[in-house]
């Protein structure tokens with residue numbers, strides 16, 4: 001696992017482009033299987049920060065974030081996420097993936113702010129490439145992707161949920177979700193914004209992004225950020241039912257449709273990836289932005305005392 005992670009990290013940082021596995025191809029997963037060959041065996045695999053369990057009979061994998069205290073998305077987490085997703089994409093038996101958290105009350109606290117504070121340009125470059133890679137892989141996945149948001153999910157955490165095909169959230173007003181970057185004095189990149197617009201529409205996205213709004217679960221449902229609220233103890237049952245409904249369709253029809261809906265947004269980042277990295281590194285390197293991020297971290301720590 002460590003060797004695989006190192007290899008992937010090297011591939012992300014050096015070549016700049018990973019061989020993205022089948023970005024929304026025009027063929028179904030079943031059609032890729034050479035006739036007569038048995039399905040590849042599926043196993044559960046657990047890494048440091050993400051636990052993946054594969055249900056071989058349903059063809060559905062569950063990916064559980066388990067990176068205390070708050071599942072923040074640091075370089076190691078993002079690398080593990082990409083490796084896990086690649087393994088599942090390459091597993092012919094896997095047709096759907098449920099993404100959720102093993103940490104009570106938190107889905108993901110978003111990008112790890114410490115990765116964007118006081119580091120070198122090289123580090124920002126490596127980190128941002130990994131963030132891009134995570135989104136490109138998830139948003140372009142040809143599997144059915146279902147986010148089970150069982151806790152708060154700001155910024156990058158919200159992006160993960162928005163990048164899935166469907167979102168179920170625990171019916172608890174203490175859990176919030178949204179792209180709150182503006183509250184940190186930073187800006188959600190264009191592809192975060194485009195992903196958000198594709199889910200909630202221009203008006204809700206514009207207002208929410210300018211205000212950096214974090215919505216309690218009931219409001220998130222009202223604005224279409226999530227598709228359903230479910231009592232926490234029913235999340236698993238509901239996720240299984242929703243996944244079965246999506247998997248009841250022929251893969252190729254659903255995949256081609258998904259590709260049509262998402263291609264333009266994906267292509268834009270693929271075409272402007274290096275420029276986007278430069279924008280990020282020069283933006284976060286500004287002293288004013290560093291100051292905002294430091295103040296935000298201090299605010300988080302003070303909140304506890």
Ligand SMILES: CC/C=C\C/C=C\C/C=C\CCC/C=C/C(=O)SCCNC(=O)CCNC(=O)[C@H](O)C(C)(C)COP(=O)(O)OP(=O)(O)OC[C@H]1O[C@@H](n2cnc3c(N)ncnc32)[C@H](O)[C@@H]1OP(=O)(O)O
Nearest residue numbers: 072109110111112113114154155156186187279280283300
């Ligand atoms: C011209 C320019 C054009 C374009 C711009 C170009 C580029 C764009 C530039 C930048 C884009 C960046 C996009 C950023 C996306 C992000 O995701 S930023 C992260 C946003 N996340 C948050 O705001 C969440 C902050 N955290 C919280 O609100 C809470 O922690 C919580 C609700 C998640 C959990 O609350 P609690 O359970 O009460 O836990 P604590 O608050 O006590 O936290 C425990 C511990 O964890 C630390 N922590 C929390 N979140 C983060 C994080 N995201 N990163 C790093 N660390 C985090 C917190 O400080 C505590 O630490 P300790 O005090 O225990 O050391």
